[in-house]
Amino acid sequence: MKVMPTFQSRLRHAGDFADLIARALEQFLLVQVSCDSKFDRVMKRTETFTAEEQRGFELFHTEYDPAHEQYGADCFHCHGGPLFQSQTFANNGLEL
Numbered sequence: 001m002k003v004m005p006t007f008q009s010r011l012r013h014a015g016d017f018a019d020l021i022a023r024a025l026e027q028f029l030l031v032q033v034s035c036d037s038k039f040d041r042v043m044k045r046t047e048t049f050t051a052e053e054q055r056g057f058e059l060f061h062t063e064y065d066p067a068h069e070q071y072g073a074d075c076f077h078c079h080g081g082p083l084f085q086s087q088t089f090a091n092n093g094l095e096l
Helices: 005-013 017-030 038-043 051-060
Strands: none
Touching: none
């Protein structure tokens, strides 16, 4: 694999290659912004969901409460708001 000289010189001084890659990936992901996805256009009412997409949207925003005949996926509690997150820490099921 051919590596850029500047990056290669920094790699020699990196103690943990996996940590370096993780930090680089994190920095890349932090700048990824969606501003004109199909979802964005549907929210602006310039486009519409397909029937399947609409069903997914409804599942996402519907409670799972069989007592009240609601059978949604209940996603919006943890993934709600404009950024699809709760702004709080939560247990994602992974061991620490």
